[in-house]
Amino acid sequence: MKYLAVLGRQPEISIAELEMTGFCTDIDRLGGTQKLAIKIDKKPLEFLGDLPEGKITLGVSDYSKNASKKTATVEALKLKKILVRHGRSVRVVENKEAVLSTATSLHNGLSGKNERKIELIKVDNDWYRVIGVQDIDAYAKRDQARPARDAKVGMLPPKLAQILINFCGPLPKNARILDPFCGTGVVLQEALLMGYQVYGTDINEKMIEYTEKNLNWLFFERATLAPVVTGLAAQAPRWSQCSRNNQFQISQGDATSFQWDQPIDAVACEGYLGKPMSQIPSDIKLKEQKQECKSIIMGFLKNLSNQIKVDTPVTIAVPAWLRENGEYERLDIIDEIENMGYNVNNKSREGLLYHRDDQIVARDIIILRKK
Numbered sequence: 001m002k003y004l005a006v007l008g009r010q011p012e013i014s015i016a017e018l019e020m021t022g023f024c025t026d027i028d029r030l031g032g033t034q035k036l037a038i039k040i041d042k043k044p045l046e047f048l049g050d051l052p053e054g055k056i057t058l059g060v061s062d063y064s065k066n067a068s069k070k071t072a073t074v075e076a077l078k079l080k081k082i083l084v085r086h087g088r089s090v091r092v093v094e095n096k097e098a099v100l101s102t103a104t105s106l107h108n109g110l111s112g113k114n115e116r117k118i119e120l121i122k123v124d125n126d127w128y129r130v131i132g133v134q135d136i137d138a139y140a141k142r143d144q145a146r147p148a149r150d151a152k153v154g155m156l157p158p159k160l161a162q163i164l165i166n167f168c169g170p171l172p173k174n175a176r177i178l179d180p181f182c183g184t185g186v187v188l189q190e191a192l193l194m195g196y197q198v199y200g201t202d203i204n205e206k207m208i209e210y211t212e213k214n215l216n217w218l219f220f221e222r223a224t225l226a227p228v229v230t231g232l233a234a235q236a237p238r239w240s241q242c243s244r245n246n247q248f249q250i251s252q253g254d255a256t257s258f259q260w261d262q263p264i265d266a267v268a269c270e271g272y273l274g275k276p277m278s279q280i281p282s283d284i285k286l287k288e289q290k291q292e293c294k295s296i297i298m299g300f301l302k303n304l305s306n307q308i309k310v311d312t313p314v315t316i317a318v319p320a321w322l323r324e325n326g327e328y329e330r331l332d333i334i335d336e337i338e339n340m341g342y343n344v345n346n347k348s349r350e351g352l353l354y355h356r357d358d359q360i361v362a363r364d365i366i367i368l369r370k371k
Helices: 011-020 044-049 069-085 102-107 136-144 158-166 186-193 205-228 230-241 283-305 334-339
Strands: 003-007 033-039 056-062 090-092 117-123 126-133 176-179 197-202 248-252 266-270 313-322 328-330 342-344 361-370
Touching (some): 011 033, 033 117, 102 126, 158 266, 158 313, 283 313, 283 334, 328 361, 334 342
Parallel strands (some): 266 313
Antiparallel strands (some): 342 361
16 A cells, blocks of 8 residues: 655654654654545546545645646646536635645545545656545644643644654553653643653743643543544543543653653653744854753753663754754764663754744754663
8 A cells, every 4th residue: 555645844854753653644643744645546537436426525736846736726627627527516625836735635624534525646647545634723722722831941832742752663552651851741741642651750840830730631621632633532531530640640850860750661852952042043152052951961861871771762852053054053962872871763863853944943853762
């Protein structure tokens, strides 16, 4: 079965995430993938003609080399014209670009759940049918509706939290995931939604209060979130039967010295990113920030190394800073990490920078396993 992953603005992250999860086809847990599609062996007209009777809603996205809004629209209208001639009712979803946006696909019901609401993807001579569209509304709710948020400590997107967890690779059912820099609890939230147990610590007492508040909110809102994240639907009955501390544990503690309770099956976190920046830092300021961030991150990894078992996966996002030439400067820490007893799975670190356009501080994702 040939699949097509329609990726976000940073395709390298999405490709790596797909590989780490063994190409998971549950799009609700793939933070870096916007659409999933499956190749159709029939010609598009034949495929559409075989759909159940009733009105067809059709969208066409063209990912071919020379694609444009015009080529996508022409393909869609050509298919509609022939189908109408054969007695079918067809509504074509308007293209504003060569490819339909995730929002357009989602809000027109082109997610593959309805047999007669179809998005076809053209890639040169190959055609695919979309079988999953990222639910951007659900991500927005899980991000913006949480009761405790703090822009001053950085806003970790739920999509990135999912990516960090997925980079840990396939985990056992009910695995316990540690986030030692839990902040407002976004990684813990997403891990719970995937059906894992979670353990969070943070040096800041205020962040512990925020995490507690947000996870309690998640508990009471699970019914509205369950339809979009399958892990929670299966998990909800157990949440209602057990005390919350059986499902998540939160403690205040310094990640460079804290002694965590066992077991720890995986670690997924965003480390200390330094002070917020609104402009490109001077060389002197950058040097200070790099030293501070490196000290905390390396102190944490050294402390963690003695507390986890061999082969335990560790995914950590560390800072990288935008420079005047448009490139991002990373922390030079890979060799030191390996000397602490970790295998670095992405030593080249190519393609694993997560950032918006012109964002000053990016997240540099490092994927480790205990030796």
